[in-house]
Amino acid sequence: MAAFEERDGPLFFGRDREARVVLDHVYASRLTVLSGPSGVGKTSLLEAGVAYRVHQTPGRTAVVFRDWQGDVVGNLKRAIGAEVARVAGVPTADPDDSALATYASRFAPVLDVPLVLLLDQFEEYFVFHPATQRVDLLTMDSRTFPVALMHLLAQPECPIHVLIAIREDALAMLQRLAGSMAAVLRSYIQLQHLKPAAAIDAVEGPLEAFNRSRPGDEPIRLEPGLAEDVVKRLQSESIDADLAVPEATSQAVGGVDDIQVDVSVQAPYLQLVMQRLWAEEVGRGSNTLRRASLRRMGSVPQIVGDHIDRSLARLNRSDREIAARIFQYLVTPDGSMQALGVGTLAFYTELPDDRIASVVERLCRSDMRVLRPLAASGIDGGERDARYEVFYRALVPGILDWRWRHVGEQQLTRGRWMVVGVALLAMVASELTPGFPGALLTLARSTGLLLVHAVLLQQVYAWFYRFVVALPGGHTLSAHRISFVGGVLGAVLGLLWLSVTQWPAGCRSIGDLTSAGYAWNYLMLMPTMLVGSVAFLAMRAAGRFALRVAHVRFSTGFLTAYIAIVGASAALTAYALLGRWPANANIEILQPSVISDCAELAVPE
Ligand SMILES: Nc1ncnc2c1ncn2[C@@H]1O[C@H](COP(=O)(O)OP(=O)(O)OP(=O)(O)O)[C@@H](O)[C@H]1O
Ligand SMILES: [Mg+2]
Numbered sequence: 001m002a003a004f005e006e007r008d009g010p011l012f013f014g015r016d017r018e019a020r021v022v023l024d025h026v027y028a029s030r031l032t033v034l035s036g037p038s039g040v041g042k043t044s045l046l047e048a049g050v051a052y053r054v055h056q057t058p059g060r061t062a063v064v065f066r067d068w069q070g071d072v073v074g075n076l077k078r079a080i081g082a083e084v085a086r087v088a089g090v091p092t093a094d095p096d097d098s099a100l101a102t103y104a105s106r107f108a109p110v111l112d113v114p115l116v117l118l119l120d121q122f123e124e125y126f127v128f129h130p131a132t133q134r135v136d137l138l139t140m141d142s143r144t145f146p147v148a149l150m151h152l153l154a155q156p157e158c159p160i161h162v163l164i165a166i167r168e169d170a171l172a173m174l175q176r177l178a179g180s181m182a183a184v185l186r187s188y189i190q191l192q193h194l195k196p197a198a199a200i201d202a203v204e205g206p207l208e209a210f211n212r213s214r215p216g217d218e219p220i221r222l223e224p225g226l227a228e229d230v231v232k233r234l235q236s237e238s239i240d241a242d243l244a245v246p247e248a249t250s251q252a253v254g255g256v257d258d259i260q261v262d263v264s265v266q267a268p269y270l271q272l273v274m275q276r277l278w279a280e281e282v283g284r285g286s287n288t289l290r291r292a293s294l295r296r297m298g299s300v301p302q303i304v305g306d307h308i309d310r311s312l313a314r315l316n317r318s319d320r321e322i323a324a325r326i327f328q329y330l331v332t333p334d335g336s337m338q339a340l341g342v343g344t345l346a347f348y349t350e351l352p353d354d355r356i357a358s359v360v361e362r363l364c365r366s367d368m369r370v371l372r373p374l375a376a377s378g379i380d381g382g383e384r385d386a387r388y389e390v391f392y393r394a395l396v397p398g399i400l401d402w403r404w405r406h407v408g409e410q411q412l413t414r415g416r417w418m419v420v421g422v423a424l425l426a427m428v429a430s431e432l433t434p435g436f437p438g439a440l441l442t443l444a445r446s447t448g449l450l451l452v453h454a455v456l457l458q459q460v461y462a463w464f465y466r467f468v469v470a471l472p473g474g475h476t477l478s479a480h481r482i483s484f485v486g487g488v489l490g491a492v493l494g495l496l497w498l499s500v501t502q503w504p505a506g507c508r509s510i511g512d513l514t515s516a517g518y519a520w521n522y523l524m525l526m527p528t529m530l531v532g533s534v535a536f537l538a539m540r541a542a543g544r545f546a547l548r549v550a551h552v553r554f555s556t557g558f559l560t561a562y563i564a565i566v567g568a569s570a571a572l573t574a575y576a577l578l579g580r581w582p583a584n585a586n587i588e589i590l591q592p593s594v595i596s597d598c599a600e601l602a603v604p605e
Helices: 006-011 016-028 042-056 072-088 100-105 123-128 145-154 168-178 196-213 226-236 247-252 267-284 291-296 300-312 317-330 342-349 353-364 393-432 438-470 479-501 510-515 519-523 525-548 558-578 592-602
Strands: 031-036 062-065 115-119 160-167 188-190 371-374 387-390
Touching: 006 042, 006 196, 016 031, 016 042, 016 115, 016 160, 016 188, 031 042, 031 168, 042 062, 042 115, 042 160, 062 072, 072 100, 072 115, 072 145, 100 145, 123 168, 145 160, 145 168, 160 168, 196 226, 196 267, 226 267, 226 291, 267 291, 267 300, 267 393, 300 393, 317 342, 317 353, 317 387, 317 393, 342 353, 353 371, 353 387, 387 393
Parallel strands: 031 160, 031 188, 062 115, 115 160
Antiparallel strands: 371 387
């Protein structure tokens, strides 16, 4: 989900026209503003489109700058000095105490063409410097960044042209610097989401470039029509209200089966779908990305959901709980995002500030990119702490869905333990009650064992999932595959556990069991416990189905208990069916009396 970097230039497609437009503007005017919604591709365009192109021409200079913390002017001087030194072959000038404009004008003699200064994530400047006031060139300290920038732009022979890239929701903040939007918007570019033709280019182009970069190796191919399928799918399953297709338009161009020329595609979704397809195919050793695999991958919302699941699975249990609590406020149920500070989140959730801060910080890191800091806005010009919001709007549906399931699964887990407790109590009660009917006793014992087995499986599965996702590259594995392997592993461990705990006291080897005539009975534990595993998987699937598809709300443990009991009954039915084994086998293998019989019979001292 990361933005493209300059070194990814050869793999960056779909933004040719935009890169040219930006370059034309930047060379023609001292200040250009580029804005667009979250995740539209501003950073990628500046890095892999604009800076990459500038550096293709010898002697041209460009700096992408986004180091907004601390001494911004000092950071800027260092970045500019290093770039000029690298390209023009002059020694790096020391970033002394001089004003930015004075420092930069030194380079006029060595720069034939102006240096392109691309100020990316400009909204973050306001996060780290929340007290920024409207610039007053006469009274403000000329070492502060806003004043230094204004001086730089005002100096006639300064060889630097500036582009400010800013998220459109923070655009109004620029007013604080310029005093009037008209001043900054004289050269203004609004970046739009990818048009369908550009999106197809963004799917096909990188692969061709990748294949060209490794001539000796077998090329990775796209099945014909795959790129179109991806685009159609992103158009028809677009989750963002901004891009929703008006019904009349979709019918006019032939419904969702055709590519709709006027419906754009969001780059983050495109990345997620292609990344997933690549992991499914190339990860499996195939060299063709196929349409059938795309169809099997599920809907776009599911793919987004998997991505969120895997990112959040890397948090520990208590941090996940905090994440679920803060998402409740960062994303509203109708899907709009709210930007909130740590203090506000702590107030709402009644959790300590430092716990919230550490989880928020983790969710902002580059291996997650679930949240990001946003410009702080001071009410009445007062300072407030930095606010955080969801990284790309495209992730909102996945986060809502994750939170929904997280809460439901917490309840399911509580419910499962409750059912196990009841089953164990029933077991003990039936053991202690004289004259309790034999068949019911067996039922109570078997149910108890199966449920304990099921809960253990669930725990093993959860550990396994977290372990795999935390491995390097683990988060790119398919969730279905991890689930399957986790389920099998849990089943095997469960079987081992039962084999050991049910081993008849006194029997020392399989030979002892065989000579006592109980080997067959003992072996029957295996299918019985497999049935237990299947019952567990069925319970889990039923719970997930209820949460994901039917959107059932678990306000009480009722449904949980229901699912558990249905699962256990299904298992017992299968157990009874499997009970058609040879007449000499004893169905009451799980009863301690049988086991002690075995011990008496089998152990010749
Ligand atoms: N031309 C493209 N082709 C394929 N993927 C793209 C393209 N442009 C952007 N992306 C992907 O879209 C996502 C968002 O891109 P990027 O970070 O550049 O957006 P942004 O506008 O800078 O977002 P923000 O407002 O959060 O800073 C990234 O995953 C990036 O890889
Ligand atoms: Mg960006």
